[in-house]
Amino acid sequence: MLKKRVEEVLNEQLNREFYSAYLYLSMSAYFDSIDLEGFAHYMKVQYQEEMAHAIRIFNYVSNVGGRVTLKAVEQPKGTWKDVIEVFEETHKHECFITNSINEVLTVAHEEHDYATINMLQWFIGEQVEEEATVLKILNQLRMIEGKGPGLFMLDREMGQRISNVNLENPEQTTN
Ligand code: FEO
Numbered sequence: 001m002l003k004k005r006v007e008e009v010l011n012e013q014l015n016r017e018f019y020s021a022y023l024y025l026s027m028s029a030y031f032d033s034i035d036l037e038g039f040a041h042y043m044k045v046q047y048q049e050e051m052a053h054a055i056r057i058f059n060y061v062s063n064v065g066g067r068v069t070l071k072a073v074e075q076p077k078g079t080w081k082d083v084i085e086v087f088e089e090t091h092k093h094e095c096f097i098t099n100s101i102n103e104v105l106t107v108a109h110e111e112h113d114y115a116t117i118n119m120l121q122w123f124i125g126e127q128v129e130e131e132a133t134v135l136k137i138l139n140q141l142r143m144i145e146g147k148g149p150g151l152f153m154l155d156r157e158m159g160q161r162i163s164n165v166n167l168e169n170p171e172q173t174t175n
Pocket residue numbers: 017020049050053094097130
């Protein structure tokens with residue numbers, strides 16, 4: 001049985017993962033609007049990944065006898081100054097999510113909830129990877145000042161991202 005305090009922070013994290021999905025889908029729409037199709041594709045895959053993160057938590061809460069509570073998802077921003085600003089905000093958002101996962105982990109430790117601690121280990125590793133990936137893209141964008149032929153080439157590269165998201169079995173999502 002899941003303790004109420006842990007259930008509450010997991011439901012809050014679930015909402016933050018849905019918000020992340022919504023934010024990245026909004027960024028995808030923005031990239032479509034400025035004809036950066038590769039970046040639009042990249043963000044659509046990121047949206048799918050965030051949905052898989054949400055369903056992982058959803059399934060876990062149900063599996064350990066907790067109660068999933070779906071809260072309203074905040075409206076994301078819809079427009080940005082340029083591609084660099086999008087990735088600055090993505091990086092900031094992923095750092096926020098890392099802190100949020102750490103807070104959930106702290107509560108799980110305080111409640112001696114070893115199953116939740118174990119489940120969260122995957123998210124800890126995932127956040128290291130997500131922050132590093134986004135920072136690399138941001139640094140590359142800064143190198144090319146977010147414009148010109150460099151941006152065109154990076155857009156092509158971003159379009160190559162493959163989605164391995166499986167919402168039926170989110171644990172099998174590998175990218
Ligand atoms: Fe689910 Fe990008 O953190």
